[in-house]
Amino acid sequence: MRPTTARLLNILVPVKRCVDYAVKIRVNAQQTGIDANVKHSMNPFDEIAVEEAVRLRERLKDKVKSITVVTIGPAKAAETLRTALAMGADSGIHIEVPESAPAPEPLGVARALRAVVERRRETDLVIMGKQAIDDDLGQTGQMLAALLGAAQATCASALEVDVEKRVARVRTEIDGGAQELVCTLPAVVTTDLRLNEPRYASLPNIMKAKKKPIEKLTPADLGVDLTPVLETIKVTEPPKRVGGGKVSSVDELVGRLKEAGFT
Amino acid sequence: MLCSRATARHLARYAKRWQHTSARPALNSVTPDDIAHFAQFLPQNAILSTLSPVSVAPAEIEQYNSDWMGKYRGKSTTVLRPHTTEQVSKILKWCHERRIGVVPQGGNTGLVGGSVPIEDELILSLGNMSKVRSFDPVSGALVADAGCILEALTEHIATHDHIMPLDLGAKGSCQIGGNVSTNAGGLRLLRYGSLHGSVLGLEVVLPDGTILDNLSTLRKDNTGYDLKQLFIGAEGTLGVVTGVSILTSAAPRAVNNVILALPRFENVLPLFKSTRRHLSEILSAFEFIDRTAYELAVKHGQGKGLTNEESEGAECFVLLETSGGSKEHDEEKLNALLETLLESDPPLINTGVLSQSPTQFASLWRLREGVTEAVSKEGKAYKYDISIPLASFKDVVDATKEQLRKKGLLHENAVKHVLGYGHVGDGNLHLNIVAAAYTQEIEAALEPFVYELVSSYKGSISAEHGIGAMKTHAIHYSKSAVAVDVMKRIKHLFDPHGIMNPGKVLE
Numbered sequence: 014m015r016p017t018t019a020r021l022l023n024i025l026v027p028v029k030r031c032v033d034y035a036v037k038i039r040v041n042a043q044q045t046g047i048d049a050n051v052k053h054s055m056n057p058f059d060e061i062a063v064e065e066a067v068r069l070r071e072r073l074k075d076k077v078k079s080i081t082v083v084t085i086g087p088a089k090a091a092e093t094l095r096t097a098l099a100m101g102a103d104s105g106i107h108i109e110v111p112e113s114a115p116a117p118e119p120l121g122v123a124r125a126l127r128a129v130v131e132r133r134r135e136t137d138l139v140i141m142g143k144q145a146i147d148d149d150l151g152q153t154g155q156m157l158a159a160l161l162g163a164a165q166a167t168c169a170s171a172l173e174v175d176v177e178k179r180v181a182r183v184r185t186e187i188d189g190g191a192q193e194l195v196c197t198l199p200a201v202v203t204t205d206l207r208l209n210e211p212r213y214a215s216l217p218n219i220m221k222a223k224k225k226p227i228e229k230l231t232p233a234d235l236g237v238d239l240t241p242v243l244e245t246i247k248v249t250e251p252p253k254r255v256g257g258g259k260v261s262s263v264d265e266l267v268g269r270l271k272e273a274g275f276t
Numbered sequence: 277m278l279c280s281r282a283t284a285r286h287l288a289r290y291a292k293r294w295q296h297t298s299a300r301p302a303l304n305s306v307t308p309d310d311i312a313h314f315a316q317f318l319p320q321n322a323i324l325s326t327l328s329p330v331s332v333a334p335a336e337i338e339q340y341n342s343d344w345m346g347k348y349r350g351k352s353t354t355v356l357r358p359h360t361t362e363q364v365s366k367i368l369k370w371c372h373e374r375r376i377g378v379v380p381q382g383g384n385t386g387l388v389g390g391s392v393p394i395e396d397e398l399i400l401s402l403g404n405m406s407k408v409r410s411f412d413p414v415s416g417a418l419v420a421d422a423g424c425i426l427e428a429l430t431e432h433i434a435t436h437d438h439i440m441p442l443d444l445g446a447k448g449s450c451q452i453g454g455n456v457s458t459n460a461g462g463l464r465l466l467r468y469g470s471l472h473g474s475v476l477g478l479e480v481v482l483p484d485g486t487i488l489d490n491l492s493t494l495r496k497d498n499t500g501y502d503l504k505q506l507f508i509g510a511e512g513t514l515g516v517v518t519g520v521s522i523l524t525s526a527a528p529r530a531v532n533n534v535i536l537a538l539p540r541f542e543n544v545l546p547l548f549k550s551t552r553r554h555l556s557e558i559l560s561a562f563e564f565i566d567r568t569a570y571e572l573a574v575k576h577g578q579g580k581g582l583t584n585e586e587s588e589g590a591e592c593f594v595l596l597e598t599s600g601g602s603k604e605h606d607e608e609k610l611n612a613l614l615e616t617l618l619e620s621d622p623p624l625i626n627t628g629v630l631s632q633s634p635t636q637f638a639s640l641w642r643l644r645e646g647v648t649e650a651v652s653k654e655g656k657a658y659k660y661d662i663s664i665p666l667a668s669f670k671d672v673v674d675a676t677k678e679q680l681r682k683k684g685l686l687h688e689n690a691v692k693h694v695l696g697y698g699h700v701g702d703g704n705l706h707l708n709i710v711a712a713a714y715t716q717e718i719e720a721a722l723e724p725f726v727y728e729l730v731s732s733y734k735g736s737i738s739a740e741h742g743i744g745a746m747k748t749h750a751i752h753y754s755k756s757a758v759a760v761d762v763m764k765r766i767k768h769l770f771d772p773h774g775i776m777n778p779g780k781v782l783e
C-alpha cells in the first residue's frame with residue numbers, strides 16, 4: 014500500500030435476528046425460554062447500524078469500499094441478511110448454526126466476529142447495535158473491541174469518519190449531556206436509538222439484494238465454539254399488573270394508601 | 277283476495293300519510309323527575325346529568341355532546357351509561373312512555389353526526405357494557421356486549437389466533453355496537469366481506485323496551501325474516517344494539533404489505549387488475565391514497581414509508597396487503613407481482629417499499645389509517661364517503677376542486693386541500709375537503725354539487741359512513757322514493773313515537 018493514497022473504508026455490520034419488538038413475549042410451558050414460534054426481524058439497533066453504514070457511503074461515496082453484514086443464526090437468519098442487503102449493504106456472511114442450537118452468548122459472538130475480522134484482514138470499522146432486544150445483554154461490542162485491541166465507542170448518537178486521517182468522531186450520550194470521542198481506526202462503534210432513523214427497503218433494492226453474495230460459514234470454519242457457558246435455570250413472566258381502581262374521595266385515597274403500606 | 281286488496285289499499289294510504297308527515301313528532305325534554313326515576317334502577321356512576329339532583333358541570337358531558345370532527349353539537353343534559361341489557365330496556369321503556377328522544381352512542385367516532393343529539397335528546401352511552409360473553413375457537417363465533425371496543429375484541433381473540441372481520445382507523449375508540457349500527461366497512465372488507473355477512477346475531481332493545489334476543493351463533497339460520505339485518509346500518513334509529521354475535525376468522529399465518537408509488541392515477545386500474553390476477557386469494561387490502569392525502573399523513577406524523585426521493589413524482593399511492601397461510605407461498609406470489617410491476621414497460625409503478633418486520637408493517641398501515649386523523653389535525657373537514665366507479669376517483673376529486681376554485685374558495689382562508697383516499701377494492705372513495713373553518717359558503721359550494729356529481733356516476737352518497745344527521749336531505753340521490761317510503765314505514769313499525777335517534781337517517 015502506497016502511503017500517499019489513503020486506505021479506503023471497509024465496514025462490517027453484525028446483525029441479529031430477534032423476536033420482533035412488536036410481538037408479545039410468551040414464556041414456554043417448560044419455563045426454559047420463550048415461545049420462539051413468532052415473528053422475527055432484525056434487531057432494531059442493528060438496523061440503525063446498517064443504516065449508518067449506508068449513510069456513511071452516501072456521504073463519503075467511493076471512500077467506503079465495502080459494507081459487509083454478518084449474522085450468526087439458523088437458516089432463517091438469512092432473511093435478516095437479505096433485509097440488510099436491501100437496505101444497501103454489499104455482501105453478507107452467514108455463520109450458520111442449527112435451529113435447535115442454544116442462543117450464542119456475547120463472548121462467543123465476539124470471538125466469532127473477531128475471527129471474521131481477522132480472516133478478512135481489512136476491516137476498518139465495525140458498527141453494531143449496543144444491545145440486542147432479545148437478551149438485552151449489551152456486551153458484545155465492548156468484548157469485540159477488547160479482543161481485537163481496537164478502539165471502542167459505545168452508544169453512539171452521531172458518527173463521522175475521516176478516511177484520510179483514519180479517525181472516527183463519535184458523539185455519545187452521557188448523564189447530563191454528550192461527549193465527543195475521537196477514535197483511531199480500526200474501531201468498534203455501537204449504536205444508540207438516536208443515531209438515525211433506518212430506511213425501509215425499497216422494491217428495486219429488494220430485487221437487487223437477491224443477487225448480492227452471501228458467504229456461508231460454520232463456527233467450526235472460524236475455529237470458534239459457541240457453546241454457552243451460562244446455564245439458564247428458569248424463565249418466568251414478570252408479575253401481572255393489577256388494574257387500578259378509582260377512588261371517590263381524598264379520604265378513601267389516603268385509606269387505600271395506608272392499607273397498601275404507604276404511610 | 278279481498279283481504280290482500282284491502283291491505284294494499286291500507287298500505288297505500290299509510291304511505292301517503294307518511295309522505296306528508298316529515299315534521300318530527302313532538303318529544304319531551306329530560307326532567308329531574310326522569311332522573312329520579314332512572315336512579316331507582318341505575319347505579320350512581322351510570323347517570324351523568326346537569327339536572328338536579330346529579331348536577332354535574334356541563335363540561336363533564338361535553339364530550340358526549342360533540343362529535344369526533346367537532347362539526348356537530350348536541351344540547352343534551354343527560355347521559356346514561358347502563359351496565360346491563362335489562363337497564364337499557366328499562367330506560368327505553370320509560371323514554372317510550374314519556375316520549376323522550378334517545379341517542380345511542382358508542383365510541384362517538386361516527387363521521388356523519390349520527391352519534392350526538394340534534395336537540396336535547398337523552399344520550400345512552402354503551403361504554404359500560406364491555407364484556408366478552410363467549411368465544412368459540414372452533415367456529416370462530418364471538419359474542420360480546422355492544423360496548424366492547426373493536427381493538428379490545430381484536431386483542432381478545434388474537435390470543436386464540438383469530439381476527440375480527442373488520443378493522444378501521446378508529447379501532448381504539450369505536451365499539452362493536454357502533455360498527456354494526458353504522459355497518460362499518462373499513463380496511464378488511466375486500467377479504468372478509470361486510471357485516472351483513474359476518475354478523476351472526478344481535479341482541480337489540482326495541483324502543484318500547486322489549487328485548488329482541490337474536491344472539492344466534494349459527495352460521496346458517498333460515499327461519500323467517502332475518503331481522504338482525506335491519507339493525508345493521510340502522511344508525512340507532514330502530515333500537516339499541518346491546519349484544520353482537522359475530523363470525524371471526526382464523527388469523528392468517530403470514531401477512532405482508534407494500535406501499536407503491538404510482539406515476540399516474542391512470543395506473544391504478546391496471547395495477548388493481550394485475551394485482552388481483554397475481555395474488556388472487558391472498559390479496560386482503562388494496563387502498564388508494566392520493567398525493568395530497570399522503571403528504572398530509574406524512575406531515576402529521578402518521579407513520580413513515582418512502583423517502584422523499586422515492587415519493588417524488590408520484591401522483592398517488594397504493595397500499596396493498598396480503599394475508600395467507602404460508603409465508604413462502606405468499607412471498608413468492610408477491611415477489612412475482614412486484615417484479616412484473618417494476619419491469620413492465622412503461623412501468624406501472626415508480627417504486628415502493630415492502631415491510632420487513634411487524635413494526636414496519638404497522639407503520640405502513642398507519643400511513644393509510646392515519647389520513648383521517650391527519651385531515652382532522654390540518655383543519656375542518658367536509659367528508660364525502662362515496663361509492664363510484666374506480667376509474668372516476670380522480671375526476672371526482674378534480675371536479676370538486678374546480679368547483680371550489682370557480683367559487684373563489686380555494687385558498688388558505690377557505691378550502692386548503694381537496695383530497696381523495698379510500699378502499700379501491702370496494703369502489704369506495706373518501707373525498708375530503710379540508711377547510712380553515714366550517715362555513716355556509718363552502719357548504720353551499722359543495723352541496724348539492726357533490727351529491728349530483730355522484731348521482732351522475734350512479735354512485736352512492738354514503739358508501740360506509742351512513743346518513744346520520746348530515747345526509748338525511750340527500751338520501752334521494754341514492755334511494756328511490758319508494759325505497760325511502762318503505763324505510764319510513766319500517767321506522768314507524770318499530771318506533772311509533774319516533775324516540776330513537778330523531779332526525780337521523782330519515783327526515
Ligand SMILES: Cc1cc2nc3c(=O)[nH]c(=O)nc-3n(C[C@H](O)[C@H](O)[C@H](O)COP(=O)(O)OP(=O)(O)OC[C@H]3O[C@@H](n4cnc5c(N)ncnc54)[C@H](O)[C@@H]3O)c2cc1C
Binds near residue numbers: 381777
Ligand atoms: C379515524 C376514523 C377512521 C374511520 N374509518 C372508517 C372506515 O374505514 N370505515 C367505516 O365504515 N367507517 C369509518 N369511520 C367511521 C365509522 O362509522 C365509525 O368509526 C364506527 O363504525 C362507529 O362506531 P362508534 O362506536 O364510534 O359509533 P358512534 O359514533 O358512537 O355511533 C355511530 C352511529 O351508530 C349509532 N350507535 C352506536 N352504538 C349503537 C348501539 N349500540 N345501538 C344502536 N345504535 C348505536 C349511533 O347512534 C350513531 O348513529 C372512521 C372514523 C374515524 C374517526
